[in-house]
Amino acid sequence: MSSVTHFGILIGRMPGQTYARTVLGSEDCRFLCAACYELCWGIFRRHGETAWRCSRCTGMRENGQEPGPRSFDTQPPGPLPVSERLRGPGGTWTVTGRSYTEAREHALPQKRPVYVLTRDDGREVTLQPRDMADFHLLTPTFDHITDGRRDELERALSAAGLAWRDNGRHSAPQTLRYTVTDPCGRRWVISPAASNEIEPSQPSSLWRATRPAPYHAGPLLSAVSLTHYVRRAAP
Structure with missing residues (x-):
């Protein structure tokens, strides 16, 4: 050269x-x-x-492929959390680890993330964001919010003695909302989690409760755990 x-x-x-x-x-x-x-x-x-x-x-x-513009709409917009699911070469991948490496840009030291990605068949690779052009965010879905899951939540709310009502949008789970009143008279809104928010180790944690005033957003919880959370949440 x-x-x-x-x-x-x-x-x-x-x-x-x-x-x-x-x-x-x-x-x-x-x-x-x-x-x-x-x-x-x-x-x-x-x-x-x-x-x-x-x-x-x-x-x-x-490699015999035709290069062209990248699909920016599905590219990760920022740091990826561990457990994030991605569509990539050969199937679906999960971020199973994250660390940082020192690099220099414009003569200044920078910390850049390094991700460990594991494919569903067990293959593992370690990549920096600049090498992940062929990995894309999965489109969020709500197929996991079935009739059975809704019935489970509604039974748990009733068993806990909480007054509740839904907005009737059972055919469009992404817009389904439950309004719940806790023992102190405060209003909560319960919404389902999208598929890309669910932790693989906690597949039943599908619901999040949010209190508009004073504002408070809880973690993703299962139906029964969520009712306990709403009842015991501090003012």
Whole structure:
């Protein structure tokens, strides 16, 4: 590989492609990938082509895939919690671990997350966010809020002596709400959790109680635990 630095840009020639990287730059001195339109610090151009691409799109091209814009709507918008479920290569993955590594950006030390991802078949990988372009958030669903789950909650509320009513939206669980009055006369709103909020180790914790005034939001709990929580919550 031969290389030369020109006006703060390192230009290198490798077998089959040319590489350019910003050496002395800032946020407004990055390259634009011709395939996915992402700003990046380094780009590649294959010999015989005119398009400059980021490392991800270059790798896809070399593997016979057609690079293009990423699906930003399903990309994780921020740090991923442990137990987050993702759609990725070969199936569904779960974030089973998270740590941080030291890195330098703009000559300043930065802490970047490193995730341990485990696929449903047991395969495990360790990746940084920059390497997770092919992992996407699962679309939240409410298929777990069945007639049986609603009946379980309603029986628990009645058995606890709590006055309650629902908004009747049984066919659209994402908008289903229960209004409950506790022994002190305070009003609570109970709503179901989306599929991506449920802890795999606590599959029956499907409900959250929220008190509008004074505002208080409880954790996800099972039907019986939630009734105890509402009765015992501090003023």
